[in-house]
Amino acid sequence: MICVPEYGAMIPRSYKTALKKAVRGEGIYIFDEDKKPYIDGCSGALLSSVGHGNREIADAIYKQLTTLEFAHPSRWYNEATMEASKEVASMSPEELNYVWLVSGGSEAIESALKLARQYFVERDGVSSAKYVMIARWNSYHGSTIGTMGLAGSMARRRTFYPLYQDYPKIASHYCYRCPFGLSYPSCDIRCAYDLEHEIRKIGAQYIAAFVAEPIVGSTVGGLHPPKEYWPIVRDICSKYDVLLIADEIMTGIGRTGKNFCLNHWNVVPDMICSAKALSGGYSPVGALIVKDEIIETLKEGSGAFQHGHTYNANPVTAAAVTATLRLIKREGLVENAYIQGERLGKKLQSLYEIPIVGDVRGMGLMRGIEIVADPATRQAFPSPVNAAGVVTNECLKQGLVVYPGRGQIDGIEGDQFLVAPPLIVTEQDVDEIFTRLEKGLRAARDILLPRQ
Structure with missing residues (x-):
């Protein structure tokens, strides 16, 4: 039986999960209440x-807190946000x-979706029919109602299906389980050209943007x-006047060994959505990074992005972003x-030895x-087994x-x-x-595939 903590007034992610209590962090370590790292x-x-x-x-955040903690963006701008924006753009x-x-x-x-629509209205007039966003199955783009309609992770959105507008989706580049039953490279990258098929089927005159993660994160694991x-996707978007929006919320800010992941293929999107590592986890943050042409169109038109949140461009988060990005650059991270x-x-290649x-x-x-019951057939474990949970616990x-x-x-399943x-x-x-991962996986193997 799982011993679940008493959470008091706090609503946890799950009342049926025995979370550990984190009390301190240092470097690459987090310590629990028993001081275990x-x-x-x-x-x-x-x-x-x-x-x-x-x-x-932390000191940069404290300095900003004691200088100017908040100034509403509808009435003020501030030096901290200007500095942070310059660092992100750099x-x-x-x-x-x-x-x-x-x-x-x-x-x-959400900001990217609204800006994409507004851009075409500003460029072509209020009669513009370009409002449809295309995404991919096996994607995650957020947990708001708007972003759930865009994303294709059914486990996360099934309960809320009646609440959102569902956007069209194409297959992801899931080569291990190719949705077309093909093999690379003889497949001729069918998954990329699936975007062109979808655009033509719906009509390019209705498509505003294609949104995707350069490397799929939480839904298919790297x-x-x-x-x-x-490069094929970029060409298709340009051909049909469709904005390419890169969801680099997980992959950006150095995670893959480049500033942004699309840099690996010398592909320039029209917008980049970033977050998470922008502030190193020291302040809640997100950013929409936009191609010059789009903003210049707004400047020459209405002159305003018809969107906003209370904490949009807040100076404390901006201070965290500036300090984090300067540290990343200075230390060559x-x-x-x-x-x-x-x-x-x-x-990690040696892990294939673990069945x-x-x-x-x-x-x-x-x-x-990816964890499977049989590598030869790629058969997954039945969903109730929760193989990913077993591996996670053994690694812990x-x-x-x-x-x-x-x-x-x-x-x-999966x-x-x-x-x-x-x-x-x-x-x-x-x-x-x-070393710790290998031990955790071998222990999980003994649980998932007990020797007869």
Whole structure:
């Protein structure tokens, strides 16, 4: 029987999950109430990129709190937000020089959807029919009503289906379980051209944007595309006058060894949605980074983005963003993510020897592992087994926190998890993470596939 803590007045994520109590963080470690250290092997939810307990960032936040903690963005602008926007733009492709700061990833995506629609209205007039957003199955873009209609993770949205407008979706680049029954490279990247098929079917005159994660995060665990995928998608969007919106909320700010993940393929989107690691986890944050042409159209038209939140562009979060990004640049953490990510990726290949490991994927310090009952047939464990939960618990016993996910095969079956430690990890840290992960997976194997 699971012993669940008494949470008092706090509503937890689940009343049926025995959460541990975190009391302190330092570097790549989180400590529980018994002072046991755990390696934060997933950076919380891929946001604590510069580690825990960083005094430099904390001091920057404190200084801002005691200088100007809030000034409503409908009536004021402030130096902290201008500084943060400049830092974000400096890490972005040179064609994207405008930044809209918000309080989280869901807000960033919502902002992108509204800006995409407003852009076409401003450009073409109020009669513009371009309002449809295309996304992908096996995606996650947020937990608000608007973003849930965009995303394709059924496990997260099934209960709320009556509440949102569902947008059309195409297949993701799930090569391990190709939705078209094809194999790379003879597939001719059918998954990318599925976007063109969908645009033509609906009518390009109705399509405003295509929204997708460069590497799929929580829903399929580090699912990276064939190298041809994103250049093809960029060309299709340009051909049909469709905005390309990159959801880099997990993949951005150095996670994959580049400032933003699409840089790996020299692809420039029209908008980038960022969040999480922008402030290193020290303040709730999100950002919409926008191509110059779009903002110039607004400037020449109505002159205003018809959107806003109370904490949009707040100075305290801005101070956290500036301090975090300057630290990342100064310490070379993007480059370190590439170097240590290569090391981690090579070590993870040996995990195929464990008979519950079906697929190892990802880039940089964003690696995913799919758990299966039979690697030869790729048969998943039955959903009630909760194989991802078993792996997570066994890794916790080894002092390693990973990020599990389920339901990627058909919305019900499928188990996988992410390994994505802070960008400050050293070679020794990577080796220790691998050692703990391997022990956790072998212990999970003994539970999931007991020897007869």
